Amino acid sequence: MKAKRDFFNRDVVLVAQDLLGKKLVRETPLGIIKGLIVETEAYSDANDLASHARFGITKRNEPMFGQPGILYVYLNYGIFNLTNIVCNNKGTPSAVLIRSAEIIERKSIAIKHLSASKFVKVNDKLATGPGKLSMAFNITRQDNLLDLTTTSKLYIEIPNKTVPLFDIIKRPRIGVDYADHCRDLPWRFYIGGNRYVSRK
DNA sequence: ACATGGATTCGCT
């Protein structure tokens, strides 16, 4: 079952954890790639000094203020697109950064996407780290504002059958040392013991 | 108009 608007219209810290173990489905010209989300981070509103929303609404972060369930993609370090899904009700900025996934269908397509960049190494960890993940799934700024609840191009699939239980590890977010006291918030979430997590 | 630095990754030390 495809995740609906209500799934994303909740507190971003909850959604970030709830996305673990869900399927990320991506339709490309070459076929449909599927991956299990194993690592996420939550970014909140103006009170979160690590969030793009800390400056208020700008041209770049405008998607964060939009409908829950839409995509927010931005260029990071001039090299990588980073994939975020907007949460909370419209007007309350927040987004979940999808950091890592275990690709379970059509790995060959992901390998083709990764091969297009000289900045990533193609190995068995195809979508480990937010830059590699976005490239493996061929998510670029062209996909910015895409509505995951209404398109078949990209969406979250919630399995019908029960999935095996797993531990949710909570840690400070990566690369936000500038964020004053917010740097220590345990808003990075990953599946305990999963080998596709970017760092321990 | 200009300077700054970053939600990364890889390769070398």
Next chain:
DNA sequence: GCGAATCCATGTT
């Protein structure tokens, strides 16, 4: 553990 690659949004002049 550290620096390079690379570019544009953001904040300052």
